Amino acid sequence: MTTLFNRLQPAQKFRISIRDLAKLLKIPQHLIVRIECWTYVVFVHRRDVGGQFISYRKL
Incomplete structure (x- = not known):
């Protein structure tokens, strides 16, 4: 990833x-x-779909 x-x-x-x-x-x-x-993403465990990854960039 980047230095920043x-x-x-x-x-x-x-x-x-x-x-x-x-x-x-x-x-x-x-x-x-x-x-x-996690290091590069946020993992959200959901009851309806299972799991979903969200990038820190989207937050």
Whole structure:
């Protein structure tokens, strides 16, 4: 990844609430089981679809 991405380290420093993610995905909060912040993406485990990856760039 880029030097800027390595310097920012979003997986360690970036925090987002379940409410905000549900709003971004346009789904109810109760459909989100858990959120995992990975190195390059956020993984959202959903009850209806299974899993969904979201890039930090979209957040």
